[in-house]
Amino acid sequence: MPNVRPQPAHAPAHPLRWGEPFPEAAHETLANGQMRRNLAHATRTIRDKRLRVTAELPDWEALRDAGAAIKHQVMSELPALLVELERNVTARGGHVHWARDAEEANRIVTDLVRAKGADEVVKVKSMATQEIGLNEHLEAEGITATETDLAELIVQLAGDMPSHVLVPAIHRNREEIREIFAGRMADAPAGLTGEPRELAMAARAHLRAKFLTAKVAISGANLAVAETGTVAVFESEGNGRMCLTLPETLVTVMGIEKLVPTFRDVEVFAQLLPRSSTGERMNPYTTLWTGVTPGDGPQEFHLVLLDNGRTKALADEVGRQALHCIRCSACMNVCPVYEHTGGHAYGSVYPGPIGAILTPQLLGTGTKGSLPHHDATASLPFASSLCGACYEACPVKIDIPTALVHLRGRMVEAEQRRPLPTGWATAMRSAAAVMTSGSRFAVAARAAGLGRVAARGERIGRLPGPLAGWTSVRDVPAPPRQSFRQWWSQHESEER
Amino acid sequence: MRIALFATCIAETMFPQAPVATVRLLERLGHEVLFPPGQACCGQMHTNTGYLDQAVPVVRNHVAAFAPVLDGEWDAIVAPSGSCVGSVRHQQAMVADRVGDRGLARDAAAVAEHTYELSELLVDVLGLTDVGAHFPHRVTYHPTCHSLRMVHVGDRPLRLLRAVDGIDLVDLPEAESCCGFGGTFALKNAETSAAMVGEKVRNVISTGAEVLTAGDYSCLMNMGGRLSRHGTGVTVAHLAEILASTREAPWEPAFLPRSAQAVKP
Amino acid sequence: MEAREAILARVHDALARSQQGPAPEVVRAYRASSDVAPGSPEALELLTDRLVDYRARVHTADEAGLPQVLAGLLAAAGSVVVPPGLPWTGLLESLDVEVLGDTPPLGNTELDRAGAVVTAARVAIAETGTIVLDGQPDQGRRALSLVPDHHVCVLRRDQVVATVPEAVAVLGRHPERPQTWIAGPSATSDIELVRVEGVHGPRTLDVVILG
Numbered sequence: 006m007p008n009v010r011p012q013p014a015h016a017p018a019h020p021l022r023w024g025e026p027f028p029e030a031a032h033e034t035l036a037n038g039q040m041r042r043n044l045a046h047a048t049r050t051i052r053d054k055r056l057r058v059t060a061e062l063p064d065w066e067a068l069r070d071a072g073a074a075i076k077h078q079v080m081s082e083l084p085a086l087l088v089e090l091e092r093n094v095t096a097r098g099g100h101v102h103w104a105r106d107a108e109e110a111n112r113i114v115t116d117l118v119r120a121k122g123a124d125e126v127v128k129v130k131s132m133a134t135q136e137i138g139l140n141e142h143l144e145a146e147g148i149t150a151t152e153t154d155l156a157e158l159i160v161q162l163a164g165d166m167p168s169h170v171l172v173p174a175i176h177r178n179r180e181e182i183r184e185i186f187a188g189r190m191a192d193a194p195a196g197l198t199g200e201p202r203e204l205a206m207a208a209r210a211h212l213r214a215k216f217l218t219a220k221v222a223i224s225g226a227n228l229a230v231a232e233t234g235t236v237a238v239f240e241s242e243g244n245g246r247m248c249l250t251l252p253e254t255l256v257t258v259m260g261i262e263k264l265v266p267t268f269r270d271v272e273v274f275a276q277l278l279p280r281s282s283t284g285e286r287m288n289p290y291t292t293l294w295t296g297v298t299p300g301d302g303p304q305e306f307h308l309v310l311l312d313n314g315r316t317k318a319l320a321d322e323v324g325r326q327a328l329h330c331i332r333c334s335a336c337m338n339v340c341p342v343y344e345h346t347g348g349h350a351y352g353s354v355y356p357g358p359i360g361a362i363l364t365p366q367l368l369g370t371g372t373k374g375s376l377p378h379h380d381a382t383a384s385l386p387f388a389s390s391l392c393g394a395c396y397e398a399c400p401v402k403i404d405i406p407t408a409l410v411h412l413r414g415r416m417v418e419a420e421q422r423r424p425l426p427t428g429w430a431t432a433m434r435s436a437a438a439v440m441t442s443g444s445r446f447a448v449a450a451r452a453a454g455l456g457r458v459a460a461r462g463e464r465i466g467r468l469p470g471p472l473a474g475w476t477s478v479r480d481v482p483a484p485p486r487q488s489f490r491q492w493w494s495q496h497e498s499e500e501r
Numbered sequence: 502m503r504i505a506l507f508a509t510c511i512a513e514t515m516f517p518q519a520p521v522a523t524v525r526l527l528e529r530l531g532h533e534v535l536f537p538p539g540q541a542c543c544g545q546m547h548t549n550t551g552y553l554d555q556a557v558p559v560v561r562n563h564v565a566a567f568a569p570v571l572d573g574e575w576d577a578i579v580a581p582s583g584s585c586v587g588s589v590r591h592q593q594a595m596v597a598d599r600v601g602d603r604g605l606a607r608d609a610a611a612v613a614e615h616t617y618e619l620s621e622l623l624v625d626v627l628g629l630t631d632v633g634a635h636f637p638h639r640v641t642y643h644p645t646c647h648s649l650r651m652v653h654v655g656d657r658p659l660r661l662l663r664a665v666d667g668i669d670l671v672d673l674p675e676a677e678s679c680c681g682f683g684g685t686f687a688l689k690n691a692e693t694s695a696a697m698v699g700e701k702v703r704n705v706i707s708t709g710a711e712v713l714t715a716g717d718y719s720c721l722m723n724m725g726g727r728l729s730r731h732g733t734g735v736t737v738a739h740l741a742e743i744l745a746s747t748r749e750a751p752w753e754p755a756f757l758p759r760s761a762q763a764v765k766p
Numbered sequence: 767m768e769a770r771e772a773i774l775a776r777v778h779d780a781l782a783r784s785q786q787g788p789a790p791e792v793v794r795a796y797r798a799s800s801d802v803a804p805g806s807p808e809a810l811e812l813l814t815d816r817l818v819d820y821r822a823r824v825h826t827a828d829e830a831g832l833p834q835v836l837a838g839l840l841a842a843a844g845s846v847v848v849p850p851g852l853p854w855t856g857l858l859e860s861l862d863v864e865v866l867g868d869t870p871p872l873g874n875t876e877l878d879r880a881g882a883v884v885t886a887a888r889v890a891i892a893e894t895g896t897i898v899l900d901g902q903p904d905q906g907r908r909a910l911s912l913v914p915d916h917h918v919c920v921l922r923r924d925q926v927v928a929t930v931p932e933a934v935a936v937l938g939r940h941p942e943r944p945q946t947w948i949a950g951p952s953a954t955s956d957i958e959l960v961r962v963e964g965v966h967g968p969r970t971l972d973v974v975i976l977g
Contacts, residue, residue, distance in 0.1 A: 031693050043958070050959040067795035074792040081789040083777050091770075097942060103769040155965065156956035172956055179957050201957040205965050212966065217874040217913075233941040243912065243952035243967025250908040251874055261773065268941040272934035273796070275947075279894075286816060287894035287949035290967060292908070295942040300871070301907035302944055312773045320780035341679045345696040388690060390683025390697070391549060393650035407595070413551030414599075433552040439541070440510060441558040443566060446541035450514040474691020479698065479726030482515065482756055489508050489517035493536050496524065 009184045011164035012040070012176060013349045020107075020138045021364050023166065024352035026384035031346040040176045044347050047175045048338045054284025055335060055398070061286070062276070071273050073402040076329035079264050080319060086231040086264050087310065093234025097296020099306040104258075106313050107137035113309055114139060114223065114256055115146050121254050121305075123148070123221045127212075129238060129245045130154035131225025132170060132332055133258045133311055135354040136367075139223070150223065151215055153244035155208050162189040168348030168356060171282055171334040176347055179204065212244065222248035222303070226259040227331070228274055229308070232267050235295045236308065239278055239288050249292045255303035261310050262319075262328040274331060277400035281333035314367030323411040327363045329401045336395035336405060342388060351388070352381050358395035361385040362408045371412075371419035383419070386412035450488035502532045502627070505570060507580040507589075507616065509718075510542035516718040518755045519581040522745035523619060527579070529745070530632060535575060539566035545588035548596055550685045557600055560593045564608050570615045571608070577626055578616040581741045583648025583716045586618040591651055618648065619741055620657035620716060630660045635748045637667035641710035642740075643701070643724065645717040646679050658716055658740050665743060674704045682723035694723075702727045705735060713737045725756065802892065802928035809892045809926045810975055816895025820950025821963045822971040832920070832976060836884070837861050839918050839972050843881030846918075847872065847910055851903025852884060854920065868906055877913035883968075884918045885911050888945075889936045890926045890973075895950065897921060897973060898933060900943040908944055917968040919948075923977040 013033075017023030024030045034040065059065050079086060091101040104110035118126055126143070128134065128150050140150045140161070152161045159174040160167050163185045167173030174182065179199035186193045186204060192211055197203060224245070229236045236257055238245045249255060265274065271293070279288040297306050319325045337343045337357030348356030353364040362385075365371065370382045386409045395405040420427060426434075439449045465481040467473070475481065504527055508520035524534045543563050547556035567578055580586050590613045597606035623629050642662060648654045662670050681687065681697025701724055705713050713728065713735055715721050725737035736756050746752035802808045814824045827835040836858065840846055845864035848855045858865050866872060866880055886904035890897045897919055899905045911917050927933050937945060952967030963969065 028690050028692065031690065035692055035696055047959045064796040067793075067797075071792060071794050071796055074790055077789040078792055081781065081785055083781070084774050087774065087777070103773050105769050105772055109769060153966075154956070155954045159956070172959070174956060179960075182957055201960040202962045204957055205954055205962040209965055213878070216966065217878060230941070235941055241952070242954045242965035244965065246908065246912050246946065247966050250912055261777070268938045269934060271937075272931040273794075275934070276796075276894075276930050283955065285820075285949070287891070287896045287947065289820070289949050289951065289953050291945075291947035293941075293945040293947075295944070298901065298942075298944050301901050302909075310773070312776065316773070316776035316780045319777065320783045322784040322786055325780075325784050341681070341697050342690075342693055345700075346693055387551075387686070388693075390646070390679050390681060390686045390694070392646035392679035392683070394646070394677075394679070397650055407591075410549055410551070410553075410592070413549070414553040415551075417551035417553075429550065430552075433547055433550060433555050437547060437552070437555040437559055440544075440547075441541065441562045443537075443539040443541055443562075446510065446513070447538075453514045472688070474695070475687055475726075477691070478695040478730060479723065480729040481726060482722065482729075484515055485517050485755070487517065489513040489520050490536075490538075492517055492521055493524075497536075 009163060009181055009188065013166060017166055020136055021353045021355070021368055022382050024381055026379060026381045027350055027388040028384065030350040030352055034347045034350045035345060039178065040347050041345065043176055043178045044344055047172065048344050051284050051338045055281060055338065058280045058284055058286055068273055068276050069400055069402050072277050072400055073329065075265060075270050075273060076401050079262070079266060080325060080328060082266070083261065083319070086266055087261060089231040090229055090234060090264060093232065094296055094308050097234050099234065099296040099308055102307060102309045104309055104311045104313070110137050110258060110309055110311050110313065111139055111142040114258065115143060115148065117254070117256050117307055118143070118148055118221050121221050125149045125151070125219065126221045126223050127215055127219040127248050127252065128152050129222065129224035129240065129248045130157045131258065132354065133225045133260050134223060135167060137258070137311070137313060139258070151212070153212050153216070153248060155205060155242060158208055159185055162186070166349060167354055169334060169337060170332050170355070170357070176349070216247040216251055219252045221254045221256065222252040224248055224255065224257045226257050226263055227278065228263055228265050229259060230268050230271065231264050233295055235268065235293050237271065237291060237293045239291045241283065241289045243290055246290050246292055249294065250302050252303055254305040256307045256309065258309045258311055261312055261315055278331055278333055281335040281398070281400040314369065317369045317372065318363070318366035321366060324362060324366050324408050326403045326408060327359065327366055329403050330359050330363065331401060333400055335398040335400060339394040339398045341392060341394070342390060351385060358389060358405045359403070361388050362405055362412060365412060371415045375422035376416060376419035383416045386416060447490045450490060453484040454486055454488055502576040503535065504532050504622070505535050505537055505567060505575040505578045507540060507567065507578055507585065508536070509580055509582045509585045512581060512718050515722065516739070516755070519718050519739040519741050522739065522741035523579065523581045526632065526741060526745040530627065530629070537566045537569070543585045543588045544593060544596060545585060546684055548588065548592050553596055553599055556596045557602065560596050560609060561605055564593070564605060564612055567612045568608060571611055577622060578612070579619055579622045580616065581619045581716070581739060582718070583618050583645050583652045583654060584719060586616055587647040587651030589613045589616050618652050618654055618716060620654050620661055621652070623661060624657040631664035632661065632744050634744045634746055635666040636743045636746045636752060638712050639669040639671060639710045640712045640714055640743065641671050641673040641705060641708040642676070643673055643680065643713060643715045643720065644676055645715050645720045648716045649677060654716065661740070661744060671708045671710055673708055680720050680724050682720045684719070687723060698723055698727045702731070702733070706733055710735060714740050714743055716740050729756065797929055798931045800928040804927045804932065805924040809928050810923060812892035812928065813890055813895060813926050816892065817950060817973055820895055820953070822895070822950045822973055825972065825974045827974055827976055829976070832974070833857050833860070835974055836918065840882055843916060845881045847877065847880045847883040847914055849885055849904060849906025849910055852886065853904060854884065858884065868910060871907070874909070874913060877909060880914040882916035882918060883910050883914040884920065887919050887921050887925060889933045890921050891930055891933045892926055892928045894930060897948050898937060899946045899948070900937065900940065902943070908946055911946060912967060915968050916970040918972045918974065920974045920976055923975055926975070
């Protein structure tokens with residue numbers, strides 16, 4: 006496969022923190038023209054679909070409000086709801102496990118797979134298991150995990166990291182996918198073309214036997230209902246149904262925040278999620294199951310409740326709303342930064358606007374001690390122009406711009422715990438001194454006008470230092486000859 | 502009406518033509534404009550860069566400069582910037598609350614209630630869409646993100662522009678996508694910002710407009726800088742400049758477009 | 767129970783630091799139902815439109831016409847799986863198709879070899895083009911409507927409601943039953959956002975509306 010190299014090129018060190026700080030990582034991804042074309046096409050398509058189907062519902066805003074309020078309620082009653090969920094899953098024959106972190110969750114899952122004597126598992130696409138690096142852990146333990154979602158399969162075969170929450174292979178086009186299948190899928194048909202239908206059918210054939218014979222399946226969960234113990238997975242291809250229905254044992258890994266209190270709440274999220282996510286009125290398949298049903302589906306069910314930093318996020322009064330996220334990915338489809346840089350620039354399995362507020366919180370970046378230099382996740386809250394498109398698109402109204410600004414404050418505070426001030430800190434301090442007084446500001450504004458002697462004509466070309474990035478592609482207008490205040494005093498005296 | 506002008510720090514220093522045009526326009530419409538001299542900045546730059554503590558005294562200065570509106574000194578405050586009005590409405594109280602200064606938060610919120618972005622003042626408060634302007638140029642309008650999503654100016658600027666005599670107003674493709682400015686974002690993530698403004702400018706050029714307008718000079722500086730560097734012949738003007746322009750006192754561009762020929766590769 | 771107690775303690779501690787008073791009450795101002803009555807011609811029309819939009823095939827029949835419709839749909843199937851409580855098993859046995867009962871349960875490979883499956887449903891949602899199965903004897907266990915490549919679902923018209931909340935109200939009477947919500951045949955848009963119907967689930971979905 007000469008043309009298909011893993012993206013990113015280096016194997017990630019940690020699923021939530023794998024690369025360079027955002028500006029450096031974006032430098033790499035911005036140079037990948039193919040990826041940018043793939044992304045621009047994909048995000049535009051899905052964005053338009055979402056707008057069409059959300060406009061169709063007269064009560065879309067009321068649904069968003071209800072979704073936001075339910076999530077808020079879940080967070081404030083989380084201890085009781087978790088215990089209620091555990092009780093109801095157990096009462097229906099399921100087993101509930103608790104995992105403080107990735108390592109504990111991986112160990113629990115590995116032990117469960119081993120106990121069934123299996124060395125192979127099939128997997129439903131799941132962000133929670135991405136986040137804990139479960140596949141890599143299982144592999145190290147001699148267990149083969151096969152991703153069964155088409156995009157996840159592409160990512161797994163290519164040795165990539167996902168670059169989107171919903172469409173993890175969004176950075177690849179059909180020709181690249183054809184090469185990946187032809188080169189890495191042992192039973193790929195000869196003469197495979199890049200036609201999406203042909204590629205999908207190759208995946209169907211490849212996975213069919215695995216589905217019919219797998220003993221253990223691993224999934225995530227889109228939501229779980231505390232009052233009934235019901236768990237739900239929303240999907241499109243039927244690979245989810247295969248995993249959730251055919252094997253004898255099912256292990257579901259779920260973040261502790263994915264709860265809803267009542268069964269009735271399903272009516273809200275079953276409307277918000279598909280329309281925000283794939284831009285469909287309803288995703289092709291949704292499975293809901295409650296513990297174990299004799300004679301139908303897996304007869305052994307394990308639910309692993311995962312913290313892995315969620316309680317750190319919950320402790321932050323502004324940032325905790327990141328836990329309201331239902332992983333629809335609408336924010337990345339509307340984000341102009343994401344559209345240009347792609348998901349890999351975020352260096353986390355959670356890319357885009359939600360990733361920029363979730364990743365640093367799960368890791369507790371900047372919460373204590375001073376910030377290490379070049380901390381990749383500390384750069385994430387700054388990876389936004391604060392345009393607000395994400396907030397507008399979010400089905401549960403997470404105020405991502407406000408959370409970004411709040412987390413920027415946290416990063417700056419942590420940075421200031423270092424012994425030496427940064428250039429930014431010094432600049433901001435002197436700017437504050439000027440901007441806290443009209444008279445000092447007037448002096449500064451006049452001085453800016455004097456600076457125009459350095460400029461040729463009405464604009465300034467390339468500049469060194471911190472403005473180099475700006476002036477490499479743009480001119481800067483020369484400061485005006487007369488500041489506004491100078492004009493105003495003249496104007497005022499003319500009026501009199 | 503007696504209207505206090507919040508000129509905004511960036512316009513005061515770099516783009517006085519926007520507050521000047523705001524003054525001329527409102528005076529032409531028969532209103533009295535005042536300039537509270539204690540003003541400097543709303544605090545947005547510090548807030549959005551993460552220096553929230555340093556933003557507190559900046560906010561305090563702003564609130565003190567405009568507090569007389571609470572005593573009925575002026576009928577309203579106007580700013581030729583959606584972004585700064587957005588910060589006044591949505592950030593100042595938050596910044597004060599964060600350090601536990603409830604009094605400042607309350608005052609900031611009260612001042613914010615009297616603060617309007619220019620198109621809001623004209624359409625909602627003064628009840629105007631036709632302000633008697635004359636602007637015989639082909640123009641395209643970029644709704645800046647904060648005007649659109651923080652202040653929700655909606656189609657007010659477009660209604661005002663459509664009523665301008667002689668204007669040839671053309672739609673901007675993908676108008677609602679960000680131009681890539683984002684304050685210090687353009688410096689901290691310069692390459693990403695450059696990619697964003699590149700795409701925005703391609704859309705602007707595709708309209709064949711001579712003038713690109715918006716309600717924020719910060720975004721116009723970004724897009725205008727790129728347009729100028731590439732010698733596109735498109736220049737920028739604030740919405741206030743277009744609305745202030747008349748047959749008798751026509752618009753004088755602050756920036757002459759750098760012609761394509763003048764640029765050496 | 768060590769991890770359990772530790773996580774619950776962390777949650778309590780986090781809330782003590784971040785909770786700003788009680789959460790606002792959940793206001794459900796969204797539509798609990800619509801002007802379109804269950805089973806009305808408008809509901810059927812809407813359901814049909816939505817299902818067809820997602821490449822399902824929709825047919826209508828009365829009791830007398832059902833055999834002919836099913837005969838047409840299953841003409842090329844060869845064999846058809848039936849759940850244990852399907853009301854139309856007798857009818858299917860009169861057709862030119864091998865009928866496979868699921869008692870005792872068929873193996874996965876046997877299911878995979880079957881040409882089609884016929885099931886009933888619990889409820890259908892017109893606005894979203896969704897049918898919902900809840901595993902009762904007329905629908906069978908979940909694997910039946912999953913593994914055979916052709917799913918024929920027979921709905922009674924009074925099962926068609928307009929909105930998601932109306933369907934959830936029906937399903938909420940027995941939330942513990944395993945549910946499968948189906949909106950069109952299996953599909954993926956993972957390659958360049960091009961929709962391809964039929965990946966792992968049945969590639970053909972026929973919905974017959976009865977009555």
